[in-house]
Amino acid sequence: xxxxxxxxxxxxxxxxxxxxxxxxxxxxxxxxxxxxxxxxxxxxxxxxxxxxxxxxxxxxxxxxxxxxxxxxxxxxxxxxxxxxxxxxxxxxxxxxxxxxxxxxxxxxxxxxxxxxxxxxxxxxxxxxxxxxxxxxxxxxxxxxxxxxxxxxxxxxxxxxxxxxxxxxxxxxxxxxxxxxxxxxxxxxxxxxxxxxxxxxxxxxxxxxxxxxxxxxxxxxxxxxxxxxxxxxxxxxxxxxxxxxxxxxxxxxxx
Numbered sequence: 001x002x003x004x005x006x007x008x009x010x011x012x013x014x015x016x017x018x019x020x021x022x023x024x025x026x027x028x029x030x031x032x033x034x035x036x037x038x039x040x041x042x043x044x045x046x047x048x049x050x051x052x053x054x055x056x057x058x059x060x061x062x063x064x065x066x067x068x069x070x071x072x073x074x075x076x077x078x079x080x081x082x083x084x085x086x087x088x089x090x091x092x093x094x095x096x097x098x099x100x101x102x103x104x105x106x107x108x109x110x111x112x113x114x115x116x117x118x119x120x121x122x123x124x125x126x127x128x129x130x131x132x133x134x135x136x137x138x139x140x141x142x143x144x145x146x147x148x149x150x151x152x153x154x155x156x157x158x159x160x161x162x163x164x165x166x167x168x169x170x171x172x173x174x175x176x177x178x179x180x181x182x183x184x185x186x187x188x189x190x191x192x193x194x195x196x197x198x199x200x201x202x203x204x205x206x207x208x209x210x211x212x213x214x215x216x217x218x219x220x221x222x223x224x225x226x227x228x229x230x231x232x233x234x235x236x237x238x239x240x241x242x243x244x245x246x247x248x249x250x251x252x253x254x
Contacts, residue, residue, distance in 0.1 A: 039092075040059075042063075042090060042092060042099075043059050043062040043063065045099070046062040046063065046065075046066040047059075047062050048147075048148055048162055048164065049066065049070065049122055049133055049135075049148050050062070050065055050066060050069060050070075051148070051160075051162040052133050052147075052148035052149060052150040052159075052160045052161055052162045053069065053124050053126045053131055053133065053150045053159060053160055054126060054127070054159075054160050055069055055126065067088070067089065069124050069125065069126060070122050070123065070124050070133075071087065071123050071124060071125060072085065072086070072087050072122075072123040073085070073086050073087070073097070073098040073099055073120060073121065073122050073123070074086075074098055074120070074121050074123070075096070075098040075101055075118045075119065075120055075121075076118070076119045076120075076121065076239070076242050077115070077117075077118065077119075078114045078115050078117055078119075078238070079241060080238075080239065080240070080241030080242035080243075080245060081242075082242075083118070084096050084097070084098055084118075085098075086098055086099070098118075098120035098121070098122075099120065101118045101119070101120045103119075103120065103135050103136070103137050103146075104137050104144060104146060106118070107137045107138075107144075108144075119238055119239065120135055121133065121134060121239070121242075122135075124150070126150075126159070129152055129153065129159065130152075130153040131150045131151060131152055131153065131159045131160075132150065132151050132153075132155065133148050133149070133150045133151075134148065134149050134150075134151065134235060134236070134239060135147075135148050136148070136149065136231050136232070136235035137231065137235075138227050138228065138230055138231025138234070138235075139227050139230075139231075140165055140167075140168045140173050140176075140223065140224040140227040140228075141168060141169065141173050141221075141223040141224050141227070142166075142167040142168060142169070142173075143165070143166040143167040143168070144165070144166050145163065145164070145165045145166075145168065145176065145224065145227050145228065145231065146163070146164055146165075146231075147161060147162055147163035147164065147176075147228075147231070148161070148162050149161045149185070149232070149236075151190070151243075154247070155243035155246060155247055156189050156190055156191045156243075156247075157187060157188070157189055158185045158186055158187065158188045158189075158190070158200070159186065160182075160185070160186055161182050161185040161186070162177075162182055163176040163177055163181070163182060163228065164176075164177050165177065165224070168221070168224050169221070169224075171220075172218065172220045172221040172224070173218065173221035173223065173224025173225075173227075174221075174224075175218045175221060176218065176221075176224060176225075176228060181215075181216075181218060184215045184216060185200065185215055187212075188200050188212055188213060188214075188215065189212045189213055190213070190236050192213065197236065197237065197240050198213050199213070199229075199232050199233040199236050199237070200213055200214065200215060200229075200232050200236075201213060201214040201215075201229060202214070202215055202216075202217045202225045202226070202228050202229040202232075203215065203216060203217055204217045204222055204225060205217070217229075
């Protein structure tokens with residue numbers, strides 16, 4: 001029996017068959033590319049973490065440099081208590097690995113209860129110093145901003161910082177990822193002389209060079225600068241319990 005290619009049945013059947021074939025092809029392609037996508041995302045985050053401690057890396061050597069510089073990674077709960085610890089190779093399927101805590105996703109999830117949030121930390125050795133890297137995320141003018149800030153072993157002095165954004169204005173808010181904005185954070189303090197948490201202020205109009213707790217904001221990028229300011233204060237505030245407790249325990253040992 002000849003098939004009537006002009007019939008509605010043939011047209012619908014052909015369309016359904018094409019949808020099935022194309023859907024199956026796309027699904028197979030997505031599944032096939034997933035491991036490579038995961039590897040790319042891991043390398044990208046490793047490069048950013050390494051950048052905060054002054055280690056240059058690129059695709060191809062990011063893993064090697066990450067594992068040779070990052071000695072340990074931990075996850076804290078909302079009370080500043082360590083709930084997970086890992087070292088060695090990152091397993092992308094290990095959801096409890098601190099590296100796999102998606103701070104950007106958690107930040108967007110307003111329904112996530114405080115007690116269910118998790119906060120990663122990365123420990124490293126660089127230039128003969130022990131440092132700890134804090135990941136953070138916030139909101140700029142047009143979209144999310146994020147970064148990694150490394151502290152020295154006193155949990156107070158900034159060792160290095162790196163920031164990035166998704167859609168900030170070129171030449172204005174987008175400048176947060178440039179060296180001239182990031183470098184001044186080095187040597188700044190997040191606690192005052194009495195031990196009170198004060199964070200780092202991003203000052204519109206410029207910061208006093210002698211101010212240990214402030215850096216210059218970006219000219220014309222006020223909202224993005226304010227976003228970085230808020231991100232720093234909120235994020236460091238979350239880690240304050242851990243920093244304070246750890247410093248207290250170290251002083252008792254010494």
